[in-house]
Amino acid sequence: MVILAWTIERMSIIWEEDGPREVLIQGSGSLLVSIAAYQAMTNSLVEHLTFNFPELLLGVLGVILLLGQYTGFRLLEFYRFRHLDQD
Template sequence: MYSAFVEYAVSQGVPLGTVTLILILPVVVMIIAFFRQVVGIKAFGIYTPALIIFAFLAIKAEAGSFWDGIRYGTAIFVTVIAVGTITRIFLKQFRLLYLPRVAIVISIVALSTLLMLILGGAYQRTGLASVSIFPILIMITLVEKFVAVQIEKGKKVAIFLSLETLFISIVGYSIASWSLLIIYLQRYPWLVFVAVLINILLGKWTGLRLLEFIRFKKLIKNV
């Protein structure tokens, strides 16, 4: 069923899950690039949404179902952002320098995430409690990005970008969980080069982004 390449990788001791995830990565980043260049959704760059998609996938692998990935992933995401914001507002009065301040924010976010997991366990949400450390760590590091954007561009933009990130993550996660795609990637691993090809086209795309049509709506009417 698998391509010779995948068979070989597995026979050398690389877990099949790992091979699949790595093959999915080019597709995921292509989707994020597409959202930026053609749709105009910025999110927190390409790195953060990609990591979050993989955190979602990891949660799915552990908790079981597709919906658990979205549910628990979103829960952790929202907690991290909310606690991060509150902590930052609280810390404002102390006038701390940037890195120590972010360090405190990350610490408190980490502790609250732990609290959430315990609560999840207490309320029989075992799926939540059993989420491994990898996706949680990824989500927590998101806070640094969030705080940085908050300082640079203000709260509104930061929250907006977080929502965009969440949106892209859910879409990307859905596509990455698509069994047909996974089967095809395992059967024809060279398909990742199609993603690269699409990236080249995206990289040469000079047309207006979809959201820019909305931003310049009045202008278009006036032309």
């Protein structure tokens, strides 16, 4: 329910700021990503691997951190700003 409320709030803000066309573009993009994620998570091989080998999820977390898409701690930022620390 919370995620649905956040999505509705975000879409209403986008509607006011950017108009209905942008809401349709972002809403359909979110819908396509959620459908793809659902299809991936209901795959029997993925279900088997995550249920029987939960430590594989740590590998997924590591890949997310390395790619820098996680909004918390970004490991690639150390490399990106390494020249600032050379004092």
